[in-house]
Each structure stands twice: as structure tokens, then as C-alpha cells.
Amino acid sequence: MRPDLEIIQQWIEPGSRVLDLGCGDGSLLTYLNSAKKVSSVGLEIDAGNIEKCIASGVNVIEQNMDQGLGNFQSNSFDTVLLTQTLQALSKPHDLLDEMLRVGQYGIVTFPNFGNWKSRLDLALKGRMPVSKFMPHQWYETPNIHFCTVKDFDALCHESQIKILTRTVVDSRHQGSWAMKAWPNFLGEIAIYHITRK
Amino acid sequence: MPEELKTDSVGIVSPKCIHFDEDLALRSGKTLSGFDLMIETYGELNQDRSNAILICHALSGDHHAAGLHSESDAKPGWWDHCIGPGKAIDTKLFFVVALNNLGGCAGSSGPTSLNPETGKIYGPDFPVVTVRDWVKSQVMLSDRLGIEHWAAVVGGSLGGMQVLRWAISYPERLRHAVCIAAAPKLSAQNIAFNEVARHSIINDPNFHDGHYLEANTYPKLGLMLARMVGHITYLSDSAMREKFGRADSGIESSTANFGRDLRSGKLSFGFNVDFQVESYLHYQGERFSENFDANTYLLMTKALDYFDPSVDFDGDFSGALQQATCKFLVISFSTDWRFPPERSREIVNDLLKAGKEVSYLEVEADQGHDAFLLPIPRYINALKAYLKRAHTEIVERAT
DSSP states (O other), X not given: OOHHHHHHGGGSOTTOEEEEETOTTSHHXXXXXXXXXXXXXXXXXXXXXXXXXXXXXXXXXXXXXXXXXXXXXXXXXXXXXXXXXXXXXXXXXXXXXXXXXXXXXXXXXXXXXXXXXXXXXXXXIOSOOOOSSSOSOTTTOSOOOOBOHHHHHHHHHHTTEEEXXXXXXXXXXOOOHHHHHSHHXXXXXXXXXXXXX | OOGGGOTTSOOBOOOEEEEEEEEEEOTTSOEEEEEEEEEEEESOOOTTSOOEEEEEOOTTOOSOOSSBSSTTOSSOOTTTTTEETTSSEETTTOEEEEEOOTTOSSSSSSTTSBOTTTSSBOGGGSOOOOHHHHHHHHHHHHHHHTOSSBSEEEEETHHHHHHHHHHHHOGGGBSEEEEESOOSSOOHHHHHHHHHHHHHHHTSTTOGGGTTTTTTOOOHHHHHHHHHHHHHHHSOHHHHHHHTOOOOSSSOOSSOSTTOOBSXXXXXXXXXXXXXXXXXXXXXXXXXXXXXXXXXXXXXXXXXXXXXXXXXXXXXXXXXXXXXXXXXXXXXXXXXXXXXXXXXXXXXXXXXXXXXOEEEEEEOOSSGGXXXXXXXXXXXXXXXXXXXXXXXXXXXXXX
């Protein structure tokens, strides 16, 4: 399981209602459906992923998140997930608002652009960073809104969003005392558990 | 290669007529005292009778959904590419039942059959039947076949509406609902097109108030026009451009001729058929008028117009769907303008609102509403994956 997914599954209550925005091939929901007996649905736009979801019995709706979540009732889910997708949205701040309208809790993970490797790429090479978690060249990347841990903290503050937990991990899924001390510098993936203030 | 030799065909099939002595109380208040249903089945019912799939047909469909009736048949059943061993609706896994709905003209009780009370052909006296009535008769058929739960009820267009009615009115009798290219109810535009069709039939001089069979004739021109209009609504603009834009007529040399292929290579400067699309529509209309009953066409379009499960729930469709307990697969096609993707999304959103389990696919396809009858890979693969999963559930439940 992807390192960020292993951490966030701990925050999902058994039997709860889960909406996964950009659910990919449905592997996280497959796991949550069987391990936590959640009732779940995912949104996805990739045809191949949608078929994989269907084949594994994951409820999946073909829907572009950039068009909002207007078709979902307020408070109709316990947790709304947004994993490694925030940076590809046209209006991330609007979707965060929508997430916390539709669900009581939100879980957001994204590649931390403030990581030292990214900073080094820019500072020394003068090139846009390319890494395992940001594998695309600048001209072909679907990731149009990169942010850092500090940026996301600031957005939560401005948007009246309460951060319940903030964790960062590196590519080997390891957290350390140093990463806790300097999350924005050492963390490669940022993981947030959020709710309304 | 003849159809029957294909290894993925269900082969030669024979329809069965099933008679029901019981009364069927109809939505209109009338009662059918006894009726027949023509059915075909493919595949084998398993021991615990849990692997049955019901196929609901659309406006002009019938019980002959797959295979051939004889080796000399030119064409297989209407959904043959979808039903068969190894196909999306896999007859190696499922027992598939297809029927001709009441009011039809392919052998089930309808305007062309004998009214047992008078001994004469029903004609226009066959009562107006609704989707609700059809599903009621399908439930009676399920009982007769000893099928307590359908593994899935599947249908496109008007067939998809029967699927929705099943899920709402008989939730305990199906595990999966597959609703393709349908709508929660018809729009004014949909009804308008149906009314043009009915108007042209009813005003054909050979209609004889519906008693045309007794007069040894039929409203050919009316039925033709009805089908021509209908056919236009089944195709998309792009599908017609593609179909009639081959530019092989000589005059139009550009490939981008907007589907304006000429029939004979030159304009007639009269009111004759100049363009291929015109002769195609004439051909489709003519062929249909020779094979379909006008009173049945009127009944089918009325069933479409009347379909609205929300009426029992103060107009709240999600309230109606609240009754359902099955899982849903909803599929729409990008260029379908008869029941466009927005209509399927209404179904999906109301299912979500009702807290139901649903998957939704919006398939990119040029063919318009007709796409639901065509072998479009993404659509067929998803349907196959969904039903394969449904079969896995059957096996898991049994162990």
C-alpha cells in the first residue's frame, strides 16, 4: 500500500461513509470496504481506472472534481479523501470547502514542494523539480497547483479549517524526529486530517 | 462464417410461449384476464437459481435477444454481440431470460393477438400498458421460472426504465440493476417526438381507428414516418455525417461533406430523393412498417410518456429510489441526445441522495442513442467487468 494510504486508513472509523475524490484504481476503497466495512464511493475520470474499480466491486462515479461536488448532499459522508490530487485541481481551495461541506472530516495528501530536494533542484540546478512523487516535466504535468506544507497550513488558517493531524513522510514512508521538527524541509508527502473550525 | 458456427454465439434458439391464467390488474384500472409472454432463455440456471439475468427490451425490441432461430437466419437477436459464451452477459456464467413485453407484436399478448373474450383480434382495444404493468408481468414470469432473486436486471432506453421500476417496486427480487441510456422520466421534447409519431400513425387513412387488420391493410405511411422521425432521434449529428459522408458520389469530393452524400451523383432539382440520408430513412421506415404493428407502436410510446416513478413520492425521484436495495450500474453515451448523459446523471445523483450503491460511466461514443445497442469497447468491457463481479458475489454467497 502507498505510504500515505497506510497512515490515513487509521483515521477511518469502521462502518463509516467514505467518499474518495480521485479514487484511482480503487485500491484504497477496496481495502477500506473489506477491512473497515465502510460504505463508500469514489470519483474518477480515467476510463481504465473506472473499469478496474468496477471489476473489484468498488462504487465509482465518472465525474470531474473540477466541476465541484454540487451533486452531493451536505454532511452525506463521514470522511472525504483527497490523496495526491490536490495539486492537479483547478481550484484547490474551493474543493477543500466542498469536501468539508459534504463530509465531516477531510483527509488530504500532497507532494510537499517545500521539501529540501525540490528546493535544491530550484536553487542549484535552476530547474523545476522532478522526483518520484512529482514525475512530470513542467510542460506536461497535470499538477498545476503545487504547494508546500507552510502554504497549506496558511490556506487552512484562512479558510477556517481545523487541522486535526499533520504528518509528513519521506519516500520510504518513514517519519523521524527530524521530520517532525522540520516538516516543510524534510517531508516529501504531506498528510492532513482536517475538519471545520 | 455463418452465425451459428461462431463459438461465442448462443447458437440456434427457440422461443417459448408462456401462458398465464391469472388476472393482471393494470395501472389504467383495466384488467387482462390471462395473457401470454414470449420468452427466450440462454445459458443454464444454476442449482440455487441465483445466476439469472433478466433482459428488458426497448421500444421496438422483443424476446429474440441473441442467437439465431434457424441456420438460414440473416441476422441474430438484437443484442447478440452482448449475450453469449464469454461475452459481456456471459451465458457460461448466467442464465439469461429475454421476453417480449405485453402489448408487443412478437408473440406476447398485444394488439395483434386474439382477445379471448371476443374471439377477435384486440387491435386498438388492447389496454394501454405501462412500465409498471410490464414489470408486474415480469415478476409473474420470475415466479413461473422459479427465480426468487435476479442476479441482475439489465436494460437500455425504455428497457432501463423497466430496470428502475424493478429496483423501486420489487427491491427484494434483484441484486443488481443495470440501467443504460435511460432517464428518470421523459422530457417535453421526448414526448413531443412521440406525439409526432403517434399523430402520423393515427392520421394515416389506412389506420381505420386501429382496426386496420380487419380491413386487411395497415397504416404503412404513418408507421414509416413515425420510424423515420424516431430514427433521427436515435442517431447523432456526427453519426449521420459519418454514415452519409463517404463522398463516394462524385460530386462531393471533400471528405468533410457533412454527410451530404448524393444518391445518384447529381441533384434532381425536383422533390425526389437526392441525398443518401433520405433514401436511408425511407428504407428504414419501410422495413420497419412491414415488421412492426402500429397499435403496438402507439402503446410503447405511451408507456414511455407515462413512465415516472416519482409520482408515488410527491415528485421526489430520490424518494422512489429510497425503496431500492440493489446495487446500480448506470451508463450513458456522450452524443445521445434522446436520453443524454445529464438524464443519467439525474438518476445517479438521486441514487446518491438516497444513499444507494451506484457506479456511473459516461462513455465517449459518436453513435448517439443507438450506442447502447452497439459493441463499443469501453461500454461492453465495463458491463462485462460489472457482471463478472456480480457472478463472483454469487459464488461467494454460496460458499
